[in-house]
Amino acid sequence: MTSWTYLLCENRIVTGLNTLINTETFPIDNTGFQQQCRDILRRDGAFVMAGFLQPEAIKQVKQEAEANQHHAYFCQNKHTVYLSPPDADLPEDHIRNHKVDSSKGCITNDVIPADSPLRTLYNSPVFKEFLCTVLEEEALYEYADPMSSINIHYARTGQELGWHFDNSSFAITLMIQEAEQGGVFEYVGGMRDSAKGDMNYTGVEQVLKGEVATKQLSMPAGTLVMFRGRDAIHRVTPNEGETTRLLVVLAYNSQPGIALEAEAMKTFYGRVA
Numbered sequence: 001m002t003s004w005t006y007l008l009c010e011n012r013i014v015t016g017l018n019t020l021i022n023t024e025t026f027p028i029d030n031t032g033f034q035q036q037c038r039d040i041l042r043r044d045g046a047f048v049m050a051g052f053l054q055p056e057a058i059k060q061v062k063q064e065a066e067a068n069q070h071h072a073y074f075c076q077n078k079h080t081v082y083l084s085p086p087d088a089d090l091p092e093d094h095i096r097n098h099k100v101d102s103s104k105g106c107i108t109n110d111v112i113p114a115d116s117p118l119r120t121l122y123n124s125p126v127f128k129e130f131l132c133t134v135l136e137e138e139a140l141y142e143y144a145d146p147m148s149s150i151n152i153h154y155a156r157t158g159q160e161l162g163w164h165f166d167n168s169s170f171a172i173t174l175m176i177q178e179a180e181q182g183g184v185f186e187y188v189g190g191m192r193d194s195a196k197g198d199m200n201y202t203g204v205e206q207v208l209k210g211e212v213a214t215k216q217l218s219m220p221a222g223t224l225v226m227f228r229g230r231d232a233i234h235r236v237t238p239n240e241g242e243t244t245r246l247l248v249v250l251a252y253n254s255q256p257g258i259a260l261e262a263e264a265m266k267t268f269y270g271r272v273a
Contacts, residue, residue, distance in 0.1 A: 017124060020057045020117050028130035037134045045189045045228045047134065048217055052224035053174060057117040061176050062221075064116055065107070065152050065246050072105035072154050073270035081163050081204055081233065095205040100162025100235075105154035108147035108269050118150050118174075122250055131252070134226060135170050140252035145259035145273045148251055152176075155183055155245035161236040163208060165192065166229035173227070174248040175219040180241025186214040187227075187234035194230055207233055 017023065026049055027033050041047040053061075078099040080086060086097040112118055121127055128140050142149040155161075160182075188207055192200045206212045219225060227234070239245050262272045 017121070017126060020054055020121055022051050022054060026052055029126050034130055034133040037130075038136065041134055041226055041228070045232050046187070046217060047226040048219065049224040050218065050220055051222055053117075053222035055222070058176060058222045060117055061174075061248065062246060064113055064118075065154070065176060068107050068111050068113075068152075069105070069154065071111045072107045072152075073268075074103075074105040074154070074156075075267075075270065076101065076103035077267070078102075079162070079164065081165065081208070082199065083164055083167055095201045095208070096199065098205075098208065100164070100208075101160065102162045102164075103155075103159040104161065105156070105159075106269060107152045107154075109143070109149045109151065110146045110273075112150050112152070118248060118250075122150055128252075131172065131226075137254050140254065141256040141258070143251060143253065143259060144257050145265070147265060147269055147273050148260045151249045151251065153245075153247045153249060155179065155236065155239045155247070157239055157242060159245075160238040163204075163233055163235045165194070165231065165233055169228060169230050171225075171227045171229055172250040172252070173225045174250065175221055175223045175225070176246035176248060177221055177243065178219065179239040179245040180243045182237050182240030183245040184237045185217040185219060185225075185234065186237065187217070187229070187232050188212055188214055189232040191233040192231050204233060 017028075021028070037047055078101055080097060080099055082096065086092075086099075087094070090096050122142070131140055132138065191203055191207065192198055203212070207214075217225060217227075236245075260268075265272045
């Protein structure tokens with residue numbers, strides 16, 4: 001486990017969060033700890049907090065996920081690595097137009113129970129303040145639509161997320177249940193420079209051919225991960241075991257009033273709010 005050397009300050013974490021997260025190891029209201037986490041994310045593009053959730057919170061969220069699995073929308077999609085439509089000005093076999101497979105199930109925010117630990121954590125001002133400091137955002141806001149703020153993803157045997165870049169600048173996830181085999185998060189940082197329009201087609205092709213060494217994130221149950229995937233190509237390998245991989249996505253926006261478009265809802269959730 002990581003050895004933290006954060007600066008001491010007054011502990012002001014509300015009692016409710018102590019039952020959900022390991023505040024002894026991760027004092028998220030501590031200014032020095034927040035700054036140390038920010039520096040790690042700046043340096044690595046990924047920040048992993050193994051053991052973040054308390055065992056009872058993991059157990060409750062897992063039970064909720066299993067109880068509501070019948071609400072999940074399972075789908076299999078083919079998409080480009082850049083998560084955008086193919087470019088008709090480029091050859092069909094160009095890496096820009098190459099398609100990969102992704103498959104998963106998902107339940108949406110409106111299915112998450114009102115008393116779920118996920119809602120307590122997601123809405124906590126202390127937690128959001130911590131995220132703002134680490135992510136270097138002025139404020140974070142929930143989605144304006146009722147479906148997108150908290151999602152639980154299910155990866156059954158054979159399901160995977162193909163190589164891709166994110167459209168958003170950051171992602172926040174909680175691992176609830178690992179796959180027995182497979183289901184590994186792999187990435188290569190700095191694979192493109194989206195701000196400058198550099199898509200690095202050569203490098204991406206090398207990744208897809210297995211010619212580039214990848215990094216892996218170890219995420220046992222209870223792990224919180226912050227990841228910058230806009231310029232880091234990443235995937236989740238196929239689940240090779242019988243145990244369903246359960247992952248929570250905590251989605252925030254840097255501006256208020258943002259909702260997922262109806263077409264995107266239909267694609268990801270199988271329905272429109």
